[in-house]
């Protein structure tokens with residue numbers, strides 16, 4: 088769940104970055120006619136940020152499992168698969184401690200890693216007002232079967248908004264192609280302060296400026312809610328090998344396309360720095 092603990096409380100008004108128009112054509116072309124890989128996967132660093140900490144584990148599932156456990160398992164699975172694909176610089180970012188300080192710590196750690204992409208892994212819940220009670224294994228527990236699905240968030244305060252949005256769209260499209268639906272409820276007034284603006288109604292990408300892990304990082308970044316663990320049926324699905332595989336296949340495909348689309352930018356950067364250093 089997107090708890091208040093993962094957002095900045097500051098109400099400073101920061102001028103929004105200029106958003107370049109979406110590039111659906113570029114995405115479509117890259118996905119439908121994959122060219123031979125133009126990016127050097129061994130040099131492309133993906134940071135998989137495990138949402139929350141052992142001490143502040145995020146949401147609690149319908150069956151009383153902390154969200155952190157789901158996040159860690161999925162992130163480890165994705166890490167293995169990306170490394171198999173040749174993204175050998177992939178980093179699993181695990182942060183400890185209390186909720187709020189951990190947010191700044193994880194952004195700082197990510198910034199020190201010279202990363203090309205950050206994906207913050209989470210699992211979703213609902214606002215307390217929507218919870219219902221049930222008994223699970225003799226314990227009074229909470230659930231809500233009302234909503235399900237993944238969702239993707241980008242912050243307009245991330246310095247690479249355009250690329251963040253591009254990756255969010257790629258990931259959402261891959262998930263959609265594999266039959267998954269995104270969570271629609273974030274546009275509804277019933278979500279109260281969790282209500283968000285839907286930026287891409289095809290891919291399920293929402294705008295959430297205040298997320299520290301997105302606005303405080305110096306690389307393209309998205310927050311990915313892989314599915315709802317407060318929904319009793321979806322919690323079981325999220326535990327299945329099939330769903331782990333399906334999410335992993337989607338993310339790997341999105342990372343590969345993103346890497347290819349980023350290659351010209353990365354080459355230009357390397358070229359510039361080479362020119363600068365040779366001029367010295």
Ligand SMILES: [Zn+2]
Nearest residue numbers: 088138145209
């Ligand atoms: Zn979370």
